[in-house]
Amino acid sequence: MTADSQWLTFLALMLPFAAAALAPFLTKLLRHNAAWVLAIAPALMFLHFSGFLDPVSEGRALAGGYAWIPSLDVDFSWYLDGLSVTFALLITGIGTLIVLYSGGYLNGHEHQGRFFSFILMFMGSMLGLVVADSFLTLFVFWELTSITSFLLIGFDHSRSGSRRAALQALIVTGMGGLSLLAGLLVIWGATGASSLSALLATGDALREAPLYLAALLLILGGAFTKSAQFPFHFWLPNAMEAPTPVSAYLHSATMVKAGVYLVMRLNPVLGETVAWETILPVFGGTTLIVGTFLAVRQTDLKLMLAYTTVASLGLLVMLTGFGSHKAVEAAALYLVAHSLFKGALFMVAGLVDHETGTRDVTRLGGLRSAMPVTFAAAVLAACSMGGLPLFFGFLAKEEIYAALGFASGWSAALTLVAIVGNGLMFAIGFAVALKPFLGAPVETPKHAHEGPVLLWLGPLVLGGLGLIAALISTVSHRLISSPMSSAIAGEPVTVTISTVPHIGMPLALSLVTVGFGVAAFRMLGRLRGVMASVLNAIGWGPDKGFDQALAATTKLSFGVTRIIQSGRLDYYMTATFIALAAALLIPMIAFGEFPAAPAFPAMPFYEWIVLLIGVIGVGAVIYARDRLTAIVSLGIQGFAVALLFMLLGAPDLSFTQFMVETLSVVILALVMTRLRLSPTDHRPTSxxxxxxxxxxxxxxxxxxxxxxxxxxxxxAELSEFFAANSRVIAHGRNIVNVIIVDFRGMDTLGEIAVVMITGLAILALVRIRSAKPAKAGQES
Amino acid sequence: MRTLIFRTIAPYLTSLMVLFSIFVLLRGHNDPGGGFIGGLIAASAFAIYGIACGVSPVRRALYFHPMAISGFGLLLAALAGWMSLFFEVPFLTGLWTTVSILGLPVDLSTVLFFDIGVYLVVVGAITSIALALEEREHG
Amino acid sequence: MEVALSVFVGIFFAVAIYLMLSKHIIRILLGVSIFGNAVNLTIFTVGRVVREVPPIIPEALQTPDTITANPLPQALILTAIVISFSFFAFLLVLAFRTYQELGTDDTDGMRVAEPEGEPLPPLGY
Structure with a gap:
């Protein structure tokens, strides 16, 4: 990568954040039309990344970056191959349309500028995630997508549903992020590679590492939570609390695919093992089935789509884990197809909601004449989702069946899972695309008419692309599908499937799927009733479990806090001092570091007397029966210490101690005479x-x-330095004073600031008046 | 506490103690003494005055609020440190010069001003505390 | 001398801690004051003890000609004494004001920040 293009790529990665910073001001100025201006940013990035299509399609990978923390071998670096460029194009391309769509969808919303800001920040994070090379860059952007997703789901923060969904998504994906970090560190330790490009060059090193399984499980912990695999799928449907542009963008087209991206990216180094080819298909297949079954249950357009998204993500994971080149090709094709049609369908659902005021499929009908453009977009997208010939989804589905086949019992089982899943997704796709538009018009909360161009442009373009990409399949395979599949497989792969159906097993399976789908579509109402009663019978799910776990954690921490923070000062003090004694005595006992038995000290008698006075003083403080005795005894021990300083060659200390003890006695006397307190002990003997x-x-x-x-x-090195230099450098003969005001002047400056602050605090305490209502009443 | 003898002696005692505190402050660099000790002596002097004659005469005598004196001391100490900026040496490096006052050579240094700053902070803060408590006593 | 001082400091610490374990705020305050002295003496003893020779350079010399007391702990303790005094004063006033507001000098009765029988925090979102 040349220096120029490196700089440009860096700019492109930073552009969304710059646009996010500008968005609130632009929106204030131009209101919803700011979308047109803001969409320029992702459009420019799209153009920039499409420039990489050519080199990448020739099988080259481009790396670049800058040193970030050189001392720790951490770089801000990126790695562009077929996989990351495809993702970058999806993110920026769909992102452009989403920005425009948000302009129409949130038209007049008081926080539209904030929304633009969040969604552009997310775009930047997601883009960084898919092009990141070094592990640290990857992790940072991974977490940024979790955080921006949290902000977007909780955008409508006045509703508790939004807050719950946002928190849930953050906790689930955040835990996954930690798992990912641990996994990356394990990989770093096992292979010595700190970046994806270096890791991909290590070949079999990771598979043969003893920590392979740990690394795999930790990485999958991150990927499965992010990509909503069963049993972590529950956060994704809840995330539908977010405004529809967010659902279309984050929760179908891009962010939830981050986990899939990760397993695809690591397939060359982690894949082709028994563990990989078992765990991924099992979890993916389960997610596919669970997702479609739960989707059948829903009547809300967005929730129907959300559960099919869960199912699609399961399908992608299953295919990636299957381990053949064909399956990898199928995964690549399906990923692109899904981003296009699901994004479009979500936008259609939002558009219908926006124009009619409801998105309950049972309360919608006959909108085709009122909203013809929307209808067209919906049908285009549904055809791709259903996998009808001439559409990109068809290519994907043919490839899926060609990859799985019936070669063994294992693949036959997976084929069956795929047929059931695809059939049900077909039914739901068409339910979303047809039910609201066909039949007799139904009265809706708002009078329906076609939405503005900002709203229908996105779904129409995405729906249309699903058709065009399939029609020019040779071009799209050369630029997108083949380089992407090669990157996932880790070796050159060429995708050849064309849109012309040819007789064979895959086509037969496609027909079976369509037949099953049509049947399911016709019986959707009855299926929904069956699913509802089944789910009611089970009565528990991970979603409910999440609430229970959270409540249990709160109760547990409350209980623990109650024990360790009892609110009683004497408990705290006792605990502190027991810890102090343990910290001092345990090492002494454990390492035998007791002091040697000392000789009896030879001291002049007056020193003994001073020590004795001190001991008598502290003893008298304990036994004092009244205030004055206690204060005087305190003074006695203080003066004894001052005398001690005097005898031991510290006249400065002695003077200071005398003054301080005098002042202490004075202020204690001032306060104690006002407080009618006796200093005697009231503790029980025990x-x-x-x-x-x-x-x-x-x-x-x-x-x-x-x-x-x-x-x-x-x-004595330090003390000798001060003694030797006090007069020579600092021109002072009193070494103590020279240390205070010169050698350690900075400390003293801090210390006098502290003295002054305590003075201010005391003044404030003395002057502050009680805010108790009773007293206020007395004053008035 | 407020006997006639005490009340009569207190102003003189206070003046003497303040004078002594300044002496202790200035000799501090070469003999026992310094800003902390001097400040404490002066603060006790004002506390005694306050106990003997009440707080308001002390406040009148000080003219400035004690916390203002304290703040000025902190500022002075910090400025003494900043002087080193003009000589391009690190913050708080001691700088020395000798000036002639009435024909007598007098050593002046930023360290001296720093110590005066310490003195003022201690005098101000401790006097303020003592006076605040005495005020409650009598008010 | 260090031996005698170690025992002396140990006694001071024991008395200070015993007072601080009390529930009565005035006794805690007396304990804090003694504790400060004990800590200062610890620093002093750790710097080793030399009798009766303050760390002052004679007028005629550039460096001290005899072994003097260690100046470093003295400098540390000097500022520590002043600061512990100002904190002692602060604690005293705090205790005084607390007594005025709450009408008790028993730390068990001071439950404004951590009241007894606090309800469970909200479990919703």
């Missing part, structure tokens, strides 16, 4: 014994520690 034990142990431990410390040789 408590006293415990306290004496704790205090005695602490005192002994601290004394022993001090004794032990004074028995090791003294390093």
């Amino acid at each position: 408590e006293k014994i415990g306290d004496v034990l704790v205090a005695g142990t602490c005192g002994a431990a601290l004394g022993l520690m001090l004794l032990r410390v004074t028995q090791v040789p003294f390093n």
